Amino acid sequence: MSFVEGLNDRQKEAVLHTEGPLLILAGAGSGKTRVLTHRIAYMIEEKEVFPNNILAITFTNKAANEMKERVGSLVGDKIEDIWIGTFHSICVRILRMNINKIGYDRSFTIYDTADQKTLIKECIKEQNVDKEMFKEKTILGIISSLKDKMKGPDTYIKANEGNYYNETVGKIYDLYEKKLRKNNALDFDDLILKTIQLLRTNPDVLEFYQRKFRYIFVDEYQDTNKAQYELIKLFSERYKNLCVVGDDDQSIYGWRGADIRNILDFEKDFPDAKIIKLEQNYRSTKNILTVANSIIKNNNERKNKKLWTDNIDGSPVILNKAFDERDEANFVAETIRELVDSGKHKPSECAILYRTNAQSRSFEEVFMRRNISYKIVGGLKFYDRKEIKDIIAYLRLIQNPVDDISFRRVINVPKRGIGAATIEKIENYASQTGESLYSAILDVEDIPGLSKRATNNLTKFTDMINEFIAMKEVMDLKDFIEEVVNDTGYINELEKEDTIEATTRIENLKEFISVAIDFEMINEEGTLEDFLADISLLSDVDNMEEADESVTMLTVHSAKGLEFPVVFLVGMEEGLFPMGRALDSESELEEERRLCYVAVTRAEEVLYITYANLRTIYGNTTYSLPSRFLKEMPRAIIQDGDEERLNTQGFKTSNLSFGEIGKKDKLRGMNKNKQNVSIGSKVRHKKWGEGTVVQVKEKSGDMEIVVAFKEQGIKKLLLSVAPIEII
């Protein structure tokens, strides 16, 4: 069997180049996964590389599973010995075996964002500082970005001497780290950082993994941050057989610490690196690709690369201007209806891509009303639900009793008469003795000031948890979790509630148990520890079911790596896409542009782009201009779906060229003698009917008027662009 059959020349070259550093610049839809999987298979089957000498790192579990499946179909059982996983899961695997060497217990807990928040709140409180000035979200953001850059609290404090705010943040950071340590817990960033620390301080461990990972792959290299970069460097130092795959044009996580320089500077960091560009696209039509190319070429910070395809021209990209977000949603719904009724596409082949999650609402409303089934990716995650977090907290406490965050979460859930006053007494005592909360209540008599009742309740609690700790050793996972759900009285309390909400929660818990069953099937030797680590590294896209008959709605970010025959890119307006605050920085604007590029390249056959004239964001209705990115698209292959429809709705439309769309709105109405508006004037609005002006004020060279409409209530309008006339 040949592993280069059916590949193009560039792809073949990438498969055959197995020794030394290699950068594969893989454009969207250029068959990168195919190259990666074939390259691994080729190495194993033809070059006699041992599977256990291969490490493949991806960013998502989904990508990891896909790779496992595809490589597995080429090499069979040997797949078992290859380390394929996300950065985080690979690190967990290494840490589970070795973290005791840097002073943690191997049963460590992984804290998610919510746990981090709880912890940081505690730190701020303990520092006794003005919490108006030190917002948890801001501080968490600073800490996370420092961690991404591998800067510890000490360096930060030193670098900010004399700066009260920063110094204080540094102290909070320091406290945060100490608390994590004390709870035997690691946050997501720590998984990488502690692995680096482990390798740096233990030469034998480092050598072991360097020898083991003789061949290394990293997918989505453009999204790596400093810490991940350092980790890869450590791993690959010995053999330098490092193959990274990425696309600088698809770097959209800069705001999370992804450093685009990692990919732009690969040749500098790894001399003698070979670079292969994959520019042939197998996914999209020529028309779609032309639009994508003409957008991305406006960026400066990029490698020179241009996608091309042998695919057909396809249908023109269709642009639609809507009146407001409801109108926009109706257009999308109608179009999907037509596509489905005419038998051209299934609902599951259609996706709606937006910039912010909040935009999904208008689509949901319209789709629900029209009975079109849909699913939303993102939003409230399964594992973020209260009942799931509660049960997980129980499991974590059982597994790692020094985890105070989990302790606090469950100590009085369900209610067992242990209130805030009692908890405070425990805390005071524990902070004196320096032990964990759970350890403190094991000797409950030693804690001063507790009531008889509280003491009793606490004893019952420790008896229960201790029993669980003993049980987990002898029971299988699913039975054990069921036991916890029942014996804690959690289900009981929900059943008593007898509300629809409580029933949903019970359903969710059942779902959680079936997650455990699935886990047990895949991991026969899996322990509670493994299970907890596994689920804390899961995301929403991972659980996306395929092949059902509904339209997918998701943010552009979540859509990365996916493809759909029909894509609706919606909300293409200045201030929304690109986002308002990205406008003052060139690099942020470029990231928005890459985001737009990612969106466009998700489409295989048909691409619709829509924008609305009027949009309500945060309860504020404003007029918006079409996105600048629209003006970067070539007029020639874009069909303005606008005209016909607007005419039927009675709106004026003009024949201005595409690049002038922005001006169209400004021009309209300017000659209508609107200057004489004052408080009390009666106006008629195209959509909202008659109203009375109640306020007039100047706003950035324009007049903003506030109008009380008879039916629709109070609206703010910009005089120059609002479709109103004075009556």
Add this chain to the structure above:
DNA sequence: ACGGGCGTCTTTTTT
């Protein structure tokens, strides 16, 4: 221990 009222915030989120 719980609920109501009020102020605040609101981009994206692979782990």
Add this chain to the structure above:
DNA sequence: AGACGCCCGT
């Protein structure tokens, strides 16, 4: 607009 967190009253 809507969600969330916090404070205070019961």
